[in-house]
Amino acid sequence: MLGEPCFPGLFRARCSGSRAFRAYFGRGARGAVLSGLISGGVLGEPCFPGLFRAGCSGSRASRAYFGRDARSLFPGPALSRDERRGAAGRCLSRCCRQRAPRRPSASPCSRRWRPVLPGGGTGKAAAAGGGRAGGDRRTATSRRPLARAPAAEAGSRARRAPRLLPAPCGSAAPAKMSREPGCSRWLLFAACAHLVCLLPPLRARELKGIVFVIQSQSNSFHSKRAEDLKRDILKQAVDLGKELPTVLLIHQIDRHEGAWTILPLMKDFSVTYGRNASWIFFCEEDTRIQVIKLLETLRRFDKSKEWFLGKALYDEESTIIHHYAFAENPTVFKFPDFAAGWALSIPLVNKLAKKLKSEPLKSDFTIDLKHEIALYIWQKGEGPHLTPVPEFCTDDVNSYKADHCATTFSNFLPLCGEPVNKEDVFVAVKTCRKFHGDRIPVVKQTWEREAALIEYYSDYADISIPTIDLGIPNTDRGHCGKTFAILERFLNHTSPRTPWLVVVDDDTLISISRLRKLLSCYDPNEPVFLGERYGYGLGTGGYSYITGGGGMVFSRTAVQKLLASKCRCYSMDAPDDMVLGMCFSGLGIPITHSPLFHQARPMDYPKDYLSHQIPVSFHKHWNIDPVKVYFTWLAPNTEESRNGKNVGYNREDL
Incomplete structure (x- = not known):
């Protein structure tokens, strides 16, 4: 499984199978496991490009990076990142210490590593006592002479436990990591073995x-x-x-x-x-x-x-x-x-x-x-x-x-084909006599021009606007009676070919052009109830509802199903949006949430939250200039021409 790309030096030297494995890992690295992988081609080119040249030999290399038993790779617990870093660092520090030069070998398959005492000394004891660290310890000293240590140091060093260290890969500075190509190759080995050899099984487990x-x-x-x-x-x-x-x-x-x-x-x-x-x-x-x-x-x-x-x-x-x-x-x-x-x-x-x-x-x-x-x-x-x-x-x-x-x-406004036609959206504005003078003029200065079909419903008929008196008295809180009267009027007094109804308050700021794009993604033949979703008592069997201030959007099919049921206001001043949510929940019609509708003002939301939105609506005129808010956040263009003047505002100011 480990083909030519993984061990280029070995295969160029005509090393294969378990011989190639032993040359890289030594006899102590469980050749039966990884030599099978070598001959099968699993690991790719970057896996072990310079293991010997980098200087960690035999089972020491396998144990330092993969654990004491090389079989821990296949299978076994994955090493943590810190464990891999620590192991690689320990092996690197061994690789890049001062060593006596070695005689070059004709083939990487026949290289043998001689014992070097800590600090550079050598001796026969090293060859005999090298333990399991070497690539092939039986011939570690038989094929080349040992370097002689200085006389003053030989005696004391010969008494120390010998260590098999590979050939030099860096500068003469003791115990310091080198920047020579050999050590860089070992760094590449450690990184690539981690990426290519460990990550696939590790990712599989982590992803699960x-x-x-x-x-x-x-x-x-x-x-x-x-x-x-x-x-x-x-x-x-x-x-x-x-x-x-x-x-x-x-x-x-x-x-x-x-x-x-x-x-x-x-x-x-x-x-x-x-x-x-x-x-x-x-x-x-x-x-x-x-x-x-x-x-x-x-x-x-x-x-x-x-x-x-x-x-x-x-x-x-x-x-x-x-x-x-x-x-x-x-x-x-x-x-x-x-x-x-x-x-x-x-x-x-x-x-x-x-x-x-x-x-x-x-x-x-x-x-x-x-x-x-x-x-x-x-x-x-x-x-x-x-x-x-x-x-x-x-x-x-x-x-x-x-x-x-x-x-x-994906911070874009959904658009599924062409925007729906202006004539396909009927807009109903809820108002009352006391707001005819301040709120209705804002609507007319801003978004009314975008609506082809719009009516104002009030408790007083004012021909200057004009408003329609539905015969429902105004209430201080909740407008359930008025809203259900609007639904009845839409179903019975508008063209059946008008598929969408939008109900807004007189202090709602809305972009009809953006709403038309959004509605292109919904099927009016389905019962759609769309807007910003709130919930009531959901931890104990409650219901969801569309909050009215940001605008409530109904498909004609949804209105038909609602009015065909017996669900109605329990009082004229009940909160209309919550009653609607309760009715649709009882009918098994789920509401549809869009974060582009907003119950509050732009300043009530984090700037980062609004930065990836193209909003459809905001609500309330408290302590703001609603005209500025509209032309800053909702107008078809960032700059609108109004009364012959270009008007543009900075969102940071709002």
Whole structure:
């Protein structure tokens, strides 16, 4: 298996089979095992290019790098990186000490190594007492004369235990590593033996120890993307080793309504993978993974300890979506960017599972999952903080910054063919009389021009806008009655050929042009309910819902199924988005999450998080200039012409 490329010097000298093996490893290196590999051609050209020239001979070379028994390679426990480095360093230090010159040999197969006492002395005792270190100890002194040591040193050195050392490979400075080509070749041997000879079986075992969890969704567009990622991971695994890793898709774990919130799955992960895996690695469907680099990255961390790894995000100021946590200094708390992937070591998974068994989840709402998971793991300082991993990236795969990354992210706006037509999207704006004067003008200055079909629904008919009075009184909280009236009107008073309905608040900022591109990836014949996903009571059998502020998108099919059911508001001022989530959950229609919709303002999200997004919407006018926010984040171009003037804004200011 080890053909000519692996041992070029030997095969050029017409060495083959076990003779070639003995010349490289000596009789003590279990020739029966590796000589079979030599004659079969497994190891490639860079494996052992200069072992003898580099100067570590016989079973010493095999034991120094591969362990005391060369058979430990095939099979046996893999050496750790530190063990390999230490072994290679010890052998290098032996190779590159001062030695007496040796007479060149005609063939590398007939080379024999003479005994050299520590410090350069030699003697007959060395040949007799060399032990198991030499390549062929019986003839180590018979074919060439021993170098004479100085008289003053010979007596004392002859009493020391002799050592078989190879021929010189460096300078005369004792006990120092040389920069001569011989030693460089030994360095190449150590590195290549590690890469070519050890990594394939090592990677196979390590890869089997990673459970990949793709945060997928059941909608046909999203499930296909998740399946594509799964196939890519498995294809890379085939190229690296024999054993394939486990790849799970969240939407296929249907035992939990809240599987997407991850924490309810910890007990199942612990039971199923707690003994035969090392890591649970989570990623999104648009995350791209370089499996080799991921293995190299995870190898830096002791898998027997509790690790929480990811790309770190943090709040620059306290925000409502995080319940104003760490208000004094929000930058101190780090949470992972899911787009870059994140990992939990199995010991931490087991710990979380044990805690969840004794203390069920208490939080009612799931708003920003990545922040809430980090909080739960941190346990007010009793658990681990997030450890930032620079190899977990959200740079585009084609970016020059991605060279060092184990993960990248496809940060583009999904487009599946042509954007849907303007006439295919009906926009309903919820408002009330008290906001006609300040919020509606913002809509008209910004995104109204992008919508072909738009109506404003209020508690007062104002022909200047115009608004439509649905006969539903305005309420201070919750607008369930108004929203269901809008759904009825869409189904009964718009063209049946209009497949999409978008319901927004009067302080929602939205890009209709981007939404049209996004909707090109969804089938309106399916019941689609799309937006930013929140959760309520998911740890105890609750439901998911689309938060209304960022915009709620319905396919006509979804509206038809909803209104055909008996699910309605339990009160006129009930929270409309939560009631809709409860109704669709009861109908078995899953909601579809898109992180491009936002319930809050740009300043409420980490800059790094928004940097790899092309957002579709934001919400709220609190303490911001909403017109600036729109033209900075959502306008069709980064600079919009307004009233004959070019208007551009810096995102850093918002």
